[in-house]
Amino acid sequence: MSQDPTANADRFLALLRPIQRELEIYCRRLVWESQEAPDTLQNAVMRAFAAFDRYDPQASFRAWMFKILTREALVMNRKHTRIARHEFQLEPEELAALATAAEPGPPEGRPPLPEAWDDALEGRLAAGLKILTDTERAVLLLRFIGELRYREIGESLGIPLGSVMGNLWRARQKMRAFLGRFMPGHRFLKENRL
Structure with missing residues (x-):
């Protein structure tokens, strides 16, 4: 990746924009609590941007981004499960x-x-x-x-x-x-x- 932070940000956003809606829908479906979806997606995007210098341009950006979002959503679900365990069980x-x-x-x-x-x-x-x-x-x-x-x-x-x-x-x-x-x-x- 380029050493220029602005160029990296522009490249990242250019790759992210076409799949943003799919990521939003996927995130809403994957997290247990729908109100957690925006924060989960934002955290995943921030993690992806922070790791963008390690992204291999030969790999699928879509798959890479969904991988990061999946991990973030599963962490959120585990957090929710721990909290829910103390509420009541059905x-x-x-x-x-x-x-x-x-x-x-x-x-x-x-x-x-x-x-x-x-x-x-x-x-x-x-x-x-x-x-x-x-x-x-x-x-x-x-x-x-x-x-x-x-x-x-x-x-x-x-x-x-x-x-x-x-x-x-x-x-x-x-x-x-x-x-x-x-x-x-x-x-x-x-x-x-x-």
Whole structure:
């Protein structure tokens, strides 16, 4: 990298801007608490910029950036888990039942509005992501939000290609099963979009 700090900053921003939206979406999905996403993303960008002099221009900037963001999000989730342990404990089944009970349904006899469906699906997707392991969730999100190739996912997470494929397969199976309880027979699940 160049010794000129301004040139490095310009180069870093030029590489970051095209993937910024994908990083934001990925971060919101990966962290347990959505209000933590902006801080997590900012910390990851600051870490990446601080380490930019060690970035290999021959490597994928996208994969490198997602790797840094993944690590930062997992640290935030561990912090949240430690705090949550002291609050109260619910079994996963109780938590799922509570989430389902708390969701308001459409007025009696009326079909739900499309926005309501979007909100319900959004909540269920978020709940479904929480049943995945950290690695499964990261692989799934890197593939579908980051649109990284398997090799890039492996590089980002520091795992072999076979592990990427195995984790992605398990994540898809778990998400299909989880979402299938709420949307049995939905074309989204039948068409293997997940």
